[in-house]
Amino acid sequence: MAVFARPHQAFVVAGVLGLAVGATACGSDDDGSSRADSPECAVYEQYQGNGGTEVSIYASIRDAEADLLEQSWEQFADCTGIEIDYEGSGEFEAQLQVRVDGGNAPDIAFIPQPGLLKRFAQAGKLTPASAETTAMAEENYAADWLRYSTIGGEFYGAPLGSNVKSFVWYSPTMFQEQGWSVPTSWDDLIELSDRAAADGIKPWCVGIESGDATGWPATDWIEDVLLRTQTPEVYDQWTTHAIPFNDQRVVDAVERAGTILRNDRYVNGGYGGVKSIATTSFQEGGLPILQDECALHRQASFYANQWPEESRVAEDGDIFAFYFPPIDPAKGKPVLGGGEFTVAFDDRPEVQAVQTYLASGEYANGRAKLGNWVSANTKLDLSNVTNPIDRLSVEILQDEQTVFRFDGSDLMPAAVGAGTFWKEMVSWISGKDTVAALDAIESSWPS
Known part of the structure; x- marks a missing residue:
């Protein structure tokens, strides 16, 4: 997973830096030319002819994860002779805009917010993807993903990394000791919550504090519930303001989420009341599960890295997660998630070659072998995904029954998605009337 600019998508990766993907197998001659005719480089044949060039990439991925990222394309660079100059920044969102406005845009950027991607595309700053990149993306990604980087009929780039947000974390040991089963429906989930509460265990623990972004985990709850009570088309209408933010269907979804989040019988195990x-910080929100102080914590796949280092994340381990169950079975298997998109600000041949390669199955599998990686690329072989929660995430993303929708707040204008939506969810948790909170968000939508 990437260390994204958005605080709710950040995590720490450890213990995986010693891996490699045969990165130096091809090697380079002393004069800088790549040994493109070596057997190891055969897979990169279609990208040849760009030796001696350089491509800059800018993203929010940094620290240990950035090291893995650079390892993931090292063999490609060695075989093709394209030097990739990568820079990761914690100020990615703001600085990308500054660089673009100042005429110093990177060749490629990994953008995790479709709303930001759309803004650059509509401003004429992005270069539409080449025919080769488009064909590669269409071959390897479901249409649900590609629509987020298609603006005005133009396709701008494939996804790179992904995450699944529709997870509920739990302790397999606690479930076994209590005789509980993993719920497969909303009714089962509520029945389990009632049973835990009756046994003196607060069923849920929740944390939505996240500094300047406090409130975002509550927005994920609303998005997940709305996807389970309405059609994907209604969700799309909501995120694009084709229906008002305070539509009755949204009100109903918030109220349903409130049957858990604003229920003192259910929350907040280990921390207090509603x-x-x-x-409670989102990083610490689920930790009381390990002390048997709560049973359930709804949070994304990237939360795997918030558990203590000694915790084993596995189906038979200290902690694991199950798919947030459906409410209305007729709505299929909706999945809320996120990821970043590989877009270009230049159309030089070497830039197009790198962008196409990053959309390939070869890249997805090479990156997966390094560990801590989830991708919606359909060519990703599950045998290359060793982390149990990453494997479960990939299985969900590759399931033909899955109906994927991107994090709604990332799709909305920043003033709403990263502004009033977060703020009003904090007020709502603290007791504000549902309709009043949604009315306030609706009134903030840019005209």
């Missing part, structure tokens, strides 16, 4: 949710 109001403690707003002051």
Whole structure:
């Protein structure tokens, strides 16, 4: 997973830096030319002819994860002679805009917000993907993903990494000791919550504090519930403001989420009552599960890296997760998630070659072998995904029954998705009336 600019998508990766993907197998001659005719480089034949060039990539992925990223394309660079100059920044969102406005745009950027991608595309700053990149993306990704980087009929780039947000974390040991089964429906989930509460265990623990981004985990709850009570088309209408933010269907979804989040019988295990949710950090939100102080914590796949280092994340381990179950079976298997998109600000041949390669199955599998990686690329071989929660995420993304929708707040204008939506969810958790909170968000939507 990437260390994204958005705080709710950040995590720490450890223990995986010693891996490699045969990165130096091809090697380079002393004069800088690549040994493109070596057997190891045969897979990169279609990208040849660009030796001695350089491509810059800018993203929010940094630290240990950036090291893995650079390893993931090392063999490609060695075989093709294209030097990739990567820079990761914690100020990616703001600085990308500054660089673009100043005429210093990177060749390629990994953008995790479709709304930001759309803004650059509509401003004429992005270069539409080449025919080769488009064909590669269409071959390897479901249409649900490609629509987020298609603006005004132009396709701008394939996804790179992904995450699944529709997860509920739990302790397999606690479930076994209590005789509980993993719920497969909303009714089962509520029945389990009632049973835990009756046994003196707060069923849920929740944390939505995240510095300047406090409130975002609550927005994920609303998005997941809305996807389970309405059609994907209604969700799309909501995120694009084709229906008002305070539509009755949205009100109903928020109220349903409130049957858990604003229920003192259910929350907040290990921390206090309902109001403690707003002051509990998202990083610490689920940790009481390990002390048997709560049973369930709804959070994304990237939360795997928030558990203590000694915790084993596995179906028979200390902690694991199950798919957030459906509410209305007629709505299929909706999945909320996120990821970043590989877009270009230049159309030089070497830039197009790198962009096409990053959309390939070869890249997805090479990156997966390094560990800690989830991708919606349909060519990704599950045998290359060793982390159990990453494997479960990939299985869900590759399931033909899955109906994927991107994090709604990332799709909305920043003033709403990263502004009033977060803020009003904090007020709502603290007791504000549902309709009043949604009315306030609706009134903030840019005209």
